[in-house]
Amino acid sequence: MKSKLRSIIDNGGLVFNQNVKITQLGKSGRIHDALKVFEQMTNRNTVTWNSIISVCSKNGRISEARRLFEAMPRKNLVSWNTMLAGYLHNDRVIDAAQLFDEMPQRDLFSWTLMITCYTRNGELEKARYLFDQIPERRSPGCWNAMIAGYAKNGRVGEARILFDEMPVRDLVSWNSMLSGYTMTGEMGLALELFSRMEERDLVSWNLMVQGCVESGDMDSALDYFRRIPNPNVVSWVTIMSGYARVGRVVEARRVFDRMPERNVVSWNAMIAGYCQNFKIDEAVKLFKEMPERNSASWTAMINGYVSVGKLDEAKELLDQMPYENVAAQTALISGYVQNMNMNEARRIFDRIDTRDVVCWNSMIAGYVQCGKMDEAMSLFKQMPRRNLVTRNTMIAGYAQAGQMNEALEIFENMEERNRVTWNSLISGFNQNGLYLDVLRHLASMGREGMKPDQSTFTPCLSACANLATLQMGKQIHHFAMKTGYSSDLFVANALITMYSKCGRVSSAEQVFKDIDGVDLISWNSMIAGYALNGYGKEAIELFNEMESKGLRPDQVTL
Incomplete structure (x- = not known):
């Protein structure tokens, strides 16, 4: 009996040690060795299977992880969550959603993983739907995942509404909200939130330093840095990188030399700083001095x-x-x-x-x-x-090559589109003289709930100008005014051309006068508008005014 008990204990200890070894090999990236240990094991428990699935997932071997998951003799909730986390780690949103639907049971961690998966992919509506469907009391982790998702996608207003609704906030909640404000450059709101925090950690301080760096306010960044109770390597690297970003490389190097401890990230940041400022010789010298x-x-x-x-x-x-x-x-x-x-x-x-x-x-x-x-x-x-970038690149390429049928085929086969997708297609139609298609797809864009921007309005106004459709052009002008893009220089120049080609010189003049910083294209558009409509005297007068302001005419002007 004693020998049998001893054997069970020894086997349990061996399995435990092998499980630890699999995890350690995985952390060091030795995936082949981890798999070899797993394959040689005669006794495996659920922890063994979960460990190897996690190791494969974290090392990019997601297909291998799924194969092992399917082969697992007994799965528990941790197994399902481990596989779900693997899909999250590898940005496999569709696979994660399918697995989530198949789960025989879920806990709050499962819901948090899936919400995070959607928010990372920018699918905030799906994430919010899950958040609202959680069947039990939500954990702080669920709230934080949703707040962080809104914040990272620039929707800080919605993040703040959730933050204010939270029954119990932890430090992660405050830092997630603070991160949203600093990322979007809303440093006034960030400062207000930071001042209200009863508890702060290094993450909080580093976020304020990073926010000031991102907004180009190095004096404030340095002030926050000096007030950090115990700055860590991230604090030092953030302030150093900030100086490098604004071209103050000597000060960046001074910070680097003062660092109490340097890791490889510190050295890399200083090398990157030299490279950003085209000081390659100094970068090479530092690269050669690196201890690792x-x-x-x-x-x-x-x-x-x-x-x-x-x-x-x-x-x-x-x-x-x-x-x-x-x-x-x-x-x-x-x-x-x-x-x-x-x-x-x-x-x-x-x-x-x-x-x-x-x-x-x-x-x-x-x-x-x-x-x-x-x-x-x-x-x-x-x-x-x-991904979206791949398809958008192909659409833009076909548009440049005049192959709009091919561009349209890719567009129509896309499950997901963003504003760049629509703008690439609409600009392509405009470049290739397919002006009616420009206006048709502007309408379709609106029906799909995608808001236009300056890159949408410019080709659409150009299409109106070429079709001489004044009514449509005026509607687009009003839409641009409502959305705040009518003051954009490219949109304003397109408006001048549109009104001129539609014979409304007075409207073109008004747009020209309302532009804060006219460029050469603005002057040329207005001069061309006068010339096109038979206002020769006004065209010459504007040309003389342009020269008197020190602007040199180009071939288009002449």
């Missing part, structure tokens, strides 16, 4: 070389990297793309074993910029997971 480097160090340095056009040095550094990294490879691809050297870009691309969506999009965008739509479409078809 990670993939971000190499990528920052390669990006630096690319930014100053030193592609040979960038390629040499990439070849010296002790391991392959898709971000570094993509940085060099972007450099070749910028220089229209698609052959070299493709060579790097073909060498990459595991490509992420940024890598695919960089390559497709390169072919689009070069007008090689067949090659772009070939990659588009091969791409395992396309």
Whole structure:
């Protein structure tokens, strides 16, 4: 009996140690070794299965994680949540939603995971629907996930309404709300909230420093930094990066030299600061002095070389990297793309074993910029997971190439569209003289609840000008005024042209007079409007006024 009990205890201890080993191997990225330990285990418990599923998910092996999940002999709620968290980690929203629907039971953690999944993907309405459907009392985690979702997507008003409704707030709730204000540049509201906080941690202080840095107020950023009780590495790196961002590299280096402790992130931030300000020699010197480097160090340095056009040095550094990294490879691809050297870009691309969506999009965008739509479409078809950026790039590319049928086909097959999608299609119709299609799709855009912006109004007004549809043009003008875009310079210039081509010179004059900062296009549009409608004297007078203000005419003016 004792020997049997001893055997059970020993086996339990062995399984426990192997479970720990799987987790540790996963954290260090040694996924193959973790799988090997799992496969060699003769006894596995639920924790074993959950651990290997989590390890696979966190290392990007989501298909492997799902295969193991399906093979699991007994699943508990933790197993379902682990798989759901895996989909969240890999941004697989559709798969996560399907799994969530299949779950035999859910706890508050399940609901929080799914809400977070939707908010990260910008699907706030779906997230809010789930939030409202939670069958029991909501945990602070659920509230915080929804508030953070609103805040990160710039909808701080809705985040604040939820925040104020919260029955019990914790420090995460306050920091989520504070993050929303600092991210959207509403530093007045951030300061008001910060002053009301009974408890603050390093995250709170760092958010205020970051908010001031983002708004370009380095004096206030430094003031908050100095008031932090015990600044950590993030605090130091934030203030240092702020100085680098505004071109004060000497002060950034002074902060770097004063840091009580430096980790690899600190070194990378200083190198990135030098590179942003085109001080490549100083960046190289610092790179060589680094006690340790990670993939971000190499990528920052390669990006630096690319930014100053030193592609040979960038390629040499990439070849010296002790391991392959898709971000570094993509940085060099972007450099070749910028220089229209698609052959070299493709060579790097073909060498990459595991490509992420940024890598695919960089390559497709390169072919689009070069007008090689067949090659772009070939990659588009091969791409395992396309996102909105991919499809928007293809629509813009086909529009530039005058292939609007192909652009429209991609558009109509899209499950999700954003404002860029609509603007790319509408601009394409305008560029290719399909003016009625411009106005038709403006109406469709409204029916789908998508609000236009200056990039929508400009081609639509151009279409009205070419069709001489004054009534439609006036409606768009009123819509632009209601939405606050009529003062945008591009919209105002398009309005001048529209009214001029429709014979309403007085309306064009009024728009011209209302522009705060006229540019050369504004002057040319008004001069052309006078000339088009037979106002020769007024055209000459405006030309003389333009010259008297020190503006040099161009070929269009003359």
